[in-house]
Amino acid sequence: MTTKTIEKNSLIGRRIPKMDAPDKASGKTRYIGDLNVSGQLYGKILRSGRIHARIVRIDTSKAKALPGVHAVITAADVPDQRPIGVNKDHMPLKGDKVRSQRDEIAAVAADSEEIAEEALKLIEVEYEDLPTIFDPRDALKPGAPLINDFKKDNVAMVFDYSHGDVAQGEAESDVVIEDSFELHYVTHCCMGVSGVIAEFDASGNLLLYSNTQVPFLHKREFAELLNIDPGRIRIIQPPIGGGFGSKLDIYPFEPIAIFLARATKRPVKLMFTREEEFLASPTRQPVILTLRSGVRKDGSLTFRTVDTLHDNGAYTSWGATTPFVMMQTFSSLYRVEHCLYKTTAVYTNNPYAGSFRGYGNLQATFAIEQHMDKLAEAIGMDPLEFRLKNAQEAGEVTGQGMHFKTCGFKDCITTAAERSDYQAKRRAYKAAQGAPGSVKRGVGIASMLHVGGGAKIYPSDGCGTILKLDDFAHVTVMTGASEIGQGSETVLAQLVCEELGVPLGSVTVVNNDTDITPWDVGVHASRTTFIAGNSAIGAARKARDKILNAAAKVSNLAAGDLDLRDGFIVRASDGQVIMPLAKMLRSLHFSDKAELVMTTHYYEPPSVHQDKGFKGDVSAAYAWATQVVEVEVDTDTGIVTLLKVWAAHDVGRVLNRLGIEGQIEGGIVMGQGYAITETLMIENGVCKNPNFRDYKLVTAPEIPEMDITFIETMDGEGPQGAKGVGEAPAICMAAAVANAIENATGTRIYKLPFTPENVYRALHPALAEAAE
Amino acid sequence: MSLTREIAFTLNGSLRNVTVPVTMTALAMLRDVLRLTGTKYGCGEGECGACTIIVDGRSVNACLMFAVDCDGRTVTTIEGVAADEASEPLRQAMVDNGAVQCGFCTPGMVMQSTWLLEQNPHASRDEIKRGLEGNLCRCTGYKKLIDAVAAVSGTNQ
Ligand code: FES
Ligand code: FES
Numbered sequence: 001m002t003t004k005t006i007e008k009n010s011l012i013g014r015r016i017p018k019m020d021a022p023d024k025a026s027g028k029t030r031y032i033g034d035l036n037v038s039g040q041l042y043g044k045i046l047r048s049g050r051i052h053a054r055i056v057r058i059d060t061s062k063a064k065a066l067p068g069v070h071a072v073i074t075a076a077d078v079p080d081q082r083p084i085g086v087n088k089d090h091m092p093l094k095g096d097k098v099r100s101q102r103d104e105i106a107a108v109a110a111d112s113e114e115i116a117e118e119a120l121k122l123i124e125v126e127y128e129d130l131p132t133i134f135d136p137r138d139a140l141k142p143g144a145p146l147i148n149d150f151k152k153d154n155v156a157m158v159f160d161y162s163h164g165d166v167a168q169g170e171a172e173s174d175v176v177i178e179d180s181f182e183l184h185y186v187t188h189c190c191m192g193v194s195g196v197i198a199e200f201d202a203s204g205n206l207l208l209y210s211n212t213q214v215p216f217l218h219k220r221e222f223a224e225l226l227n228i229d230p231g232r233i234r235i236i237q238p239p240i241g242g243g244f245g246s247k248l249d250i251y252p253f254e255p256i257a258i259f260l261a262r263a264t265k266r267p268v269k270l271m272f273t274r275e276e277e278f279l280a281s282p283t284r285q286p287v288i289l290t291l292r293s294g295v296r297k298d299g300s301l302t303f304r305t306v307d308t309l310h311d312n313g314a315y316t317s318w319g320a321t322t323p324f325v326m327m328q329t330f331s332s333l334y335r336v337e338h339c340l341y342k343t344t345a346v347y348t349n350n351p352y353a354g355s356f357r358g359y360g361n362l363q364a365t366f367a368i369e370q371h372m373d374k375l376a377e378a379i380g381m382d383p384l385e386f387r388l389k390n391a392q393e394a395g396e397v398t399g400q401g402m403h404f405k406t407c408g409f410k411d412c413i414t415t416a417a418e419r420s421d422y423q424a425k426r427r428a429y430k431a432a433q434g435a436p437g438s439v440k441r442g443v444g445i446a447s448m449l450h451v452g453g454g455a456k457i458y459p460s461d462g463c464g465t466i467l468k469l470d471d472f473a474h475v476t477v478m479t480g481a482s483e484i485g486q487g488s489e490t491v492l493a494q495l496v497c498e499e500l501g502v503p504l505g506s507v508t509v510v511n512n513d514t515d516i517t518p519w520d521v522g523v524h525a526s527r528t529t530f531i532a533g534n535s536a537i538g539a540a541r542k543a544r545d546k547i548l549n550a551a552a553k554v555s556n557l558a559a560g561d562l563d564l565r566d567g568f569i570v571r572a573s574d575g576q577v578i579m580p581l582a583k584m585l586r587s588l589h590f591s592d593k594a595e596l597v598m599t600t601h602y603y604e605p606p607s608v609h610q611d612k613g614f615k616g617d618v619s620a621a622y623a624w625a626t627q628v629v630e631v632e633v634d635t636d637t638g639i640v641t642l643l644k645v646w647a648a649h650d651v652g653r654v655l656n657r658l659g660i661e662g663q664i665e666g667g668i669v670m671g672q673g674y675a676i677t678e679t680l681m682i683e684n685g686v687c688k689n690p691n692f693r694d695y696k697l698v699t700a701p702e703i704p705e706m707d708i709t710f711i712e713t714m715d716g717e718g719p720q721g722a723k724g725v726g727e728a729p730a731i732c733m734a735a736a737v738a739n740a741i742e743n744a745t746g747t748r749i750y751k752l753p754f755t756p757e758n759v760y761r762a763l764h765p766a767l768a769e770a771a772e
Numbered sequence: 773m774s775l776t777r778e779i780a781f782t783l784n785g786s787l788r789n790v791t792v793p794v795t796m797t798a799l800a801m802l803r804d805v806l807r808l809t810g811t812k813y814g815c816g817e818g819e820c821g822a823c824t825i826i827v828d829g830r831s832v833n834a835c836l837m838f839a840v841d842c843d844g845r846t847v848t849t850i851e852g853v854a855a856d857e858a859s860e861p862l863r864q865a866m867v868d869n870g871a872v873q874c875g876f877c878t879p880g881m882v883m884q885s886t887w888l889l890e891q892n893p894h895a896s897r898d899e900i901k902r903g904l905e906g907n908l909c910r911c912t913g914y915k916k917l918i919d920a921v922a923a924v925s926g927t928n929q
Contacts, residue, residue: 021867024875025882027810027850034809191814191822191876191910241812241876242910274815485874485911658870662912666873669913692819692908700904700914 005575006565011494015658019490029239032195043260043270044116046106048098051685052349053127062122068115071263074106078259082225084250087316092252099314102280104252109260132349136311139346147347156312157345159323161614163399164338169303173294175378182751183287183363185680192241193277198257199267205232211240213247214522215514237512243484245355249317278690282354285319286311287363295375299389303338306330310345319353320345322360329364332398333449334390349685361731369446369735401615408650408711412626415648420628433746438636442744445628446735452723453621454605455525462604463532464518467539469597473582478510480520481532487659488528492536499540501564526724533719538601621715621723624650627732631740638760644705652715652723667729673698675734676754779843784852792839799823801839810850810879821907824883825849831887850879862924869920873911885921895925
């Protein structure tokens, strides 16, 4: 008798194509804009024509009279509306006054988008202008106009953090430097515009087709907002056309669509135009930052003092809370004994910022990594050696209480530097600064620290999984984790395959319906692979145990001597087939035992909430990266060309090589856009470039060559050793490019972005001034 | 409401008669009238390429074309390409090379690449980059999109 044997075949670390890619490449995937519900009406929003003004009168009678219009609502029609946002300072429909260009004052539901747009034009609004604030520094001046009456000082939020004693640190310093940095507005530019479909059933239950990244948090928030039982809200997430943090908060268009559905008793679909997407989605947090750093002659850091002013815009979303992340970079990227951090976020009449991939860390890293170069220069030390001397290592607990159980930071630095030949190039380019010719080259280095094992910000940072096997050994994984294009469904399937020994094609991941999937805190903080991954592994292991215990009884082998491979139960020692998995499942199901294999698992990471002083080990793991960039600067035109990026990332372990490369490459190019091409131009509260012609995203011909190395530190808590990596690749770029421009030209630029105009001005201050 | 016209054209190999408002874009006709939602709205201004279709052998932004101008022409959308076995290698290359993340840009990328490879079957990497210049992607950083098209063109430069 020939016995079949099967070798162990792991998918971990392989190049696994994204499971939903074939449909997406065929145009079969239906995003929110592609969904239509029978009987639906089309919603449209009237936005403020003013920046800061009292609303004297709104007349909707003409709009209401337009044939095909089913409802026109203003704040007066929704007396029960409640404020949204992190500070609960934002009414979906503004009744008293408008505070920014994007403000919603009325909405229409009509038979078609065209009719709804026509109706908006018929709404008459009378305003009385109020004094404005556009520069956040003005918000704090005595006598400044008040943006939100309940905040008499215009301060939306304050963060104070410290460890050690910076005065002592300063006294111990041989060199102290201080600089100010200015970080600009950019926005997510998800290729799929925002939209929602809201529908009430006959019993008053609400069904939302929503692009949210945090369905379970939003279920609760919508319930509060509408004053209904959360149990009556179901959120279905169609495939999402890009997230990057933008879908982490509730925005006015969502409650407005719900109000329209309530008023008309019809489903209402509300989609943004691209212009609206630019005007009314959140931005990355703009920051004015002052950094003071000290160092001893031996190259050890002594202290850092950070003061940031956040332009909060007119309302408060997650942008105001980016200090949570920013302070970690200052306190803990490098060892520093004394650190003092302060943020003041102030109300202005500008757009408001939300969360955006990297969550403040791009801004913090921009400042800190320029200072690392400057400090090294000041004490005459090589910038690479200086960084290595102060870099964190595994086992350290920082002043902020972060415990680095694994830490590939030094490996990241040396790998990126060696692969790019950073030191030799840096010296050569520095020497060539004064040489003839307008085109200069430079290299720059920057590193980052980011949470890589979730972030315990909410009461729970957990994720649930329900897993079932059917009679044919097909596995369905119901996970709370949302998919926004990052590839979570494929990674979760891989992790389950690893435990259950089934081929990838035998796994379906369900991740888009709050009535089906168990709770998860949402896609943010690069947490999904780590948290949802561990949750899926937990559920799969329980199923595996159940199956192997049953198989042990029929095979006369101990469960520990059995394994699952390629859809079969096998003897672990030699892979000899015992029986097909499906047969085992059927025999459990259709025997006296009458058992189905269905398991659940809830994973809560072993991290802690920070105390009131923001101290505590907030993540179960931390991710590290170093990126070296090489640029060409044309000093005659100010054009900066990004030639090549060498990226070394401590990712714990590579789970899906194709997926993780895609995350790193996409992040690098997003960071390139932040550094060089993108700027949302806000002048006196008005967005001047709400379109892709004037808002410059990086295009295919402009991408740099990319050399990516993964440092595998095999994190003990990570799923198969992995850490989260989604945000990391975007974080270092702006800082590295700044350092490279300095290396090329001898000029350090403290203000983003490095557009030709800004770079030219910095290189030729006298000429730029004369031209004005 | 507005003035309408009846037009006839070949859509993905079949003859279609449609009555459309004269102000309607080809994109709105495809998506809202014919319910072919594979062609995406990304900007409506010819700046993102999400709406790329092929009209009489040329790649076109459907958002910039009036629906009535389809009259008498041959139009191919992603649905047509997806049903065409000849395009299988390109779509498979997109999948295998990891060129798809959120996927919103992907139909437009497939259409533009299809056209590009028709014009220049052995396109080099630089030619591919230039060919995709009008198609924005916020997720991938383009490299894997270029890899995918290069895999089909067989270029190694
Ligand atoms: S939707 Fe046509 S180019 Fe953007
Ligand atoms: S894959 Fe998301 S925009 Fe290209």
